[in-house]
Amino acid sequence: MTxxxxxxxxxxxxxxxxxxxxxxxxxxxxxxxxxxxxxxHNAQPWRFVWVRNPGIRQAWVTSMLxxxxxxxxxxxxxxxxxxxxxxxxxxxxxxxxxxxxxxLTMREMDVYRDPFRAKCERDLALQSLGAAMENLLLAxxxxxxxxxxYSAPVFCPEIAKEVLKLPADYEPQAIVTVGYSAxxxxxPKKRKGIQEILLER
Numbered sequence: 001m002t003x004x005x006x007x008x009x010x011x012x013x014x015x016x017x018x019x020x021x022x023x024x025x026x027x028x029x030x031x032x033x034x035x036x037x038x039x040x041h042n043a044q045p046w047r048f049v050w051v052r053n054p055g056i057r058q059a060w061v062t063s064m065l066x067x068x069x070x071x072x073x074x075x076x077x078x079x080x081x082x083x084x085x086x087x088x089x090x091x092x093x094x095x096x097x098x099x100x101x102x103x104l105t106m107r108e109m110d111v112y113r114d115p116f117r118a119k120c121e122r123d124l125a126l127q128s129l130g131a132a133m134e135n136l137l138l139a140x141x142x143x144x145x146x147x148x149x150y151s152a153p154v155f156c157p158e159i160a161k162e163v164l165k166l167p168a169d170y171e172p173q174a175i176v177t178v179g180y181s182a183x184x185x186x187x188p189k190k191r192k193g194i195q196e197i198l199l200e201r
Contacts, residue, residue: 007142012188014146015092017179022097026143027178031100034136039128040121043108046132047170049101060163061093067156092148096177101153101160102136103170104129129173136176146181149174 031048039045051057065086072082093099109125112118133149140147153160153172160172 003142004138007138009188011137011141012146012181013148014181014183015088015148015177016182017096017146017177018182019095020097020180022145022178022180026140026145027098027100030136030139030143030145030178033139034132037128037131037135039131040124041108041110043125043128044132045105045107045109045125046129047103047105049103049164049166049170051099051101051164056164057094057099060160061090063159063163064093064152064156065089067159068152071155089152092150092177093175096179098178100136100176100178101164101172102129102133102174102176103166104173105169105171107169126173133174133176140178144180145178147176147178149176151175 027050034046034048035044037046051060068089069082069086072085077085104125106122106125109121112121137147137149151174153175157172160166161170166172
């Protein structure tokens with residue numbers, strides 16, 4: 001329990017990564033640990049895509065950032081700010097030793113005709129995916145790796161589907177960048193105290 005506690009306390013979301021190879025064995029093992037998460041109906045509605053081909057990664061990231069640039073322009077973000085954000089995203093996504101896409105699948109979830117219960121079932125699947133994501137981040141931290149969770153694919157799922165040629169049931173939800181940290185472990189961000197998040201009745 002002490003090791004788990006320390007891993008939870010020391011884990012950080014890091015984007016400054018070393019240009020150092022991460023062994024495939026560690027990546028496979030971390031995904032295996034992610035899959036141990038609890039899930040509604042034990043449906044395990046998570047799927048992982050390791051984007052290893054440099055050309056495919058380049059095409060995917062470039063297409064995503066093109067959409068991001070368009071959205072920022074429509075939102076009134078200045079040219080200077082847009083260029084800065086796009087450069088940072090390009091460096092982070094193309095420079096990470098490991099780039100994972102995490103997808104949701106509803107294939108084995110229950111099917112309901114009425115919209116309310118159908119939405120509830122999707123919520124259950126998303127909750128399950130979140131549990132697997134946390135397992136993944138903790139497993140990577142346990143292996144001495146740094147990672148960061150990005151939700152970019154939610155805003156342009158069709159790009160990942162097309163460029164990565166994903167199965168029809170794969171719904172892109174998150175990107176996880178993985179590597180060895182290039183900087184000292186940062187101070188933890190301020191967390192809400194238990195009195196702010198716990199309600200007792």
